[in-house]
Amino acid sequence: MSSVGAQTPLRLGTRKSLMAMKQSQQVADMLTRRTGYAVELVGVTTEGDVSRALLAQIGGTGVFVSGLRDRLLSGEVDFVVHSLKDLPTAPPEGIALAAVPPRDDPRDCLCGVPDLTAKLADLPRAARIGTGSPRRMAQLRALRGDLDVVAIRGNADTRLRKVEDGELDAVVLAYAGLGRIGRIASVAEVLDPDRMLPAPGQGALAIECRADRPDLVALLGTLDDRETRAAVTAERAVLAALEAGCSAPVGAYAAETDEKLYLTAAVIGFDGSRQIRLSASGHPSEAERLGRDLAARMFAEGADQLMGEHAH
């Protein structure tokens, strides 16, 4: 097993999409600044990038994640960076979550052109709003029952283009992702968590390497942010306990104040008219249990039934 050497650059495996390249470069720069190690980006094509049909069949982003992890396990690259919200909750065999760097803005936002002063409340009756996630769709219906919420796919650029082309009046996207691809100028309104609860882990990155490389785990660990890690641990514990994934109508957001972790999570029914939204707080060292206990309370109030409304 090779160990970390200062002379050869570390190989950071990344998908070739603009967002993936940008967030990988951001982590590479952080690591070099902090440790002096040079980092080289290695573009990786995953099955999800090659085959749209396969992506639809396997579903979601899991196929991108496992494509990158395969390159770690084969030794082709030393570490990888993912959007944390895209990671399945099951812990991967042989792979360590070496660091969760400080989180970017976790909120969702409304993106609309040409009138960037138009807030959600100003949109015309039955305006067409695009989003791919059941969580955002249901919360949009809860905020404005008259909206025509349209399911769309594709990366952020593709989605914004549907607004520019007049096919949609607006789209809802993650603020952090728009920042990474230089599209903050299309943000019309940032939606606070009390109106639109973000996806568990939204705005955070995950840095992974092989679990059998303690030298790398320690080196990458210098990028870990304790507060972000505690917050996303609590959020993802909710998702795991609900046995849900990134396409579930589940929002969760946690943040620390005065060494106390405050967690809010919600399951939203299909038409947005019903939701189960609960909060809890505790010590950051018990983040996992905080999330699990909150999910148990959500189950007790009927979370299963609301999630089931989306399964058609």
Ligand SMILES: NCc1[nH]cc(CCC(=O)O)c1CC(=O)O
């Ligand atoms: N599922 C796609 C995805 N994965 C991560 C981001 C943006 C960055 C983030 O949320 O951390 C996005 C796009 C979006 O949801 O708008």
